[in-house]
Amino acid sequence: MAENTTDTTLHDSPTTALDDPTFHLDVLDDLVYPAECAGSVPLASDPDDRYPYAYPRDIACITKAWLHAVEADVRPGECQENILGAARFFLAAQDDRGRWRQRYALDGTDKGIYQQEDNVGHGLHVLSHAVFALDATDSLETANPAFRQDIIDATERAVAHVQDELFDPNAHLVESTTSIHEGRIESGYTLWVNCVFVAALRGIERALSLLPEDSETVEDHIARFRSHLEGGVKRSFTSPAQVPRRYTPDGKLDVRPDVTLFAPFYFGLEDLFGDALHEAANRSATALEDPEIGGIQRFMGFYRDFDVHQHGGNGPWLQYTAWHAQYRFANGETDRGNDVLATIASYTNAEGHIPEHLTTRRRFEAFVENEWSTGLDFEKEFDEDVLRDVSFDFVAEELGHMQEAYSDLETQTADRDVVRFAMPLAWCHAEYLTALLTRDAAEA
Numbered sequence: 001m002a003e004n005t006t007d008t009t010l011h012d013s014p015t016t017a018l019d020d021p022t023f024h025l026d027v028l029d030d031l032v033y034p035a036e037c038a039g040s041v042p043l044a045s046d047p048d049d050r051y052p053y054a055y056p057r058d059i060a061c062i063t064k065a066w067l068h069a070v071e072a073d074v075r076p077g078e079c080q081e082n083i084l085g086a087a088r089f090f091l092a093a094q095d096d097r098g099r100w101r102q103r104y105a106l107d108g109t110d111k112g113i114y115q116q117e118d119n120v121g122h123g124l125h126v127l128s129h130a131v132f133a134l135d136a137t138d139s140l141e142t143a144n145p146a147f148r149q150d151i152i153d154a155t156e157r158a159v160a161h162v163q164d165e166l167f168d169p170n171a172h173l174v175e176s177t178t179s180i181h182e183g184r185i186e187s188g189y190t191l192w193v194n195c196v197f198v199a200a201l202r203g204i205e206r207a208l209s210l211l212p213e214d215s216e217t218v219e220d221h222i223a224r225f226r227s228h229l230e231g232g233v234k235r236s237f238t239s240p241a242q243v244p245r246r247y248t249p250d251g252k253l254d255v256r257p258d259v260t261l262f263a264p265f266y267f268g269l270e271d272l273f274g275d276a277l278h279e280a281a282n283r284s285a286t287a288l289e290d291p292e293i294g295g296i297q298r299f300m301g302f303y304r305d306f307d308v309h310q311h312g313g314n315g316p317w318l319q320y321t322a323w324h325a326q327y328r329f330a331n332g333e334t335d336r337g338n339d340v341l342a343t344i345a346s347y348t349n350a351e352g353h354i355p356e357h358l359t360t361r362r363r364f365e366a367f368v369e370n371e372w373s374t375g376l377d378f379e380k381e382f383d384e385d386v387l388r389d390v391s392f393d394f395v396a397e398e399l400g401h402m403q404e405a406y407s408d409l410e411t412q413t414a415d416r417d418v419v420r421f422a423m424p425l426a427w428c429h430a431e432y433l434t435a436l437l438t439r440d441a442a443e444a
């Protein structure tokens with residue numbers, strides 16, 4: 001969360017022009033580190049900053065951006081190598097039950113404290129992105145056969161885990177606590193997690209079909225399971241008058257606006273959602289636009305709602321704001337998409353680095369008074385309903401990071417009204433890059 005307060009430029013890019021895709025590739029490259037287990041992997045932010053970890057959610061989005069760059073012929077060799085490095089890391093980090101967890105150290109050690117089962121879907125996305133990158137550069141046949149077989153084997157383990165441990169055959173949905181938020185707001189049968197898995201199953205099934213190895217048995221398994229899940233998603237999320245963000249664990253409809261309403265668009269599921277995709281995205285954009293700062297909030301900020309975690313004060317999250325720009329570009333609304341990108345650009349620092357999250361001095365001070373000083377923030381962050389059974393040392397470490405972040409924000413409020421968290425954040429630059437490439441493709 002905390003802004004990197006050093007003056008050291010993290011990259012030696014020849015440009016800091018945010019409209020140049022290569023600038024964002026430079027920022028991302030500087031956040032890629034060799035992994036001690038296998039491959040290489042982008043960390044969420046600079047290791048001296050708030051997030052010195054590899055997050056599957058972030059990496060799936062980053063490899064998606066790199067794949068777009070490969071397909072657009074923007075540094076294709078470099079981007080392909082980065083995707084392959086991430087895939088090798090994921091193959092090494094997967095546990096024997098087929099899972100990927102919340103976050104990892106560079107040696108592949110599981111550092112997660114939250115359940116966040118949808119990371120299994122994010123891992124499948126990374127593996128499929130690797131296959132697609134090889135295919136786009138006509139190098140799939142010459143790739144290491146052991147690497148290709150490892151992808152098949154990892155997929156088989158992951159899909160079996162999702163079907164056996166996460167899928168509710170009565171609801172025809174996956175039940176989980178997800179990686180998009182930390183609190184109970186994302187528990188139950190959520191739009192986000194079910195879109196993650198539908199898209200992941202589609203992607204990895206198509207990826208396996210491209211491999212020269214025989215994977216027909218695994219592909220058939222995926223196809224059967226996917227049809228059941230897609231039927232449940234269509235029934236549950238397109239039949240209500242408004243797309244719900246979730247069904248609570250006991251089945252109550254939750255239609256409060258949330259950034260996850262962009263998920264059907266983000267994961268390319270228009271064939272499944274139809275017009276409901278646009279209803280959801282536009283409702284999210286309308287309800288969550290910050291009236292003071294601009295940009296898209298994660299959810300509407302009512303601090304007395306225990307499910308809502310303010311993270312230092314409610315405000316826009318710029319990776320999600322870039323989703324809004326992508327949606328506008330994909331639907332031919334170029335001017336509006338450009339306006340959204342201009343809002344993001346207005347909050348970068350002198351090096352062009354994009355922060356994760358913005359809030360105001362007044363909101364931060366209210367957060368400290370109402371949530372941090374009272375301990376409410378601690379209760380929300382470390383709610384036992386979403387925590388894994390981990391050592392309290394992990395909790396203490398995370399609490400220390402939070403305290404440092406909020407101390408930095410307090411310092412920022414001395415000379416600015418709008419304060420910035422975690423800069424640069426790799427995920428933000430990846431989504432901005434994807435927005436640029438989406439615009440280029442729409443205009444081609």
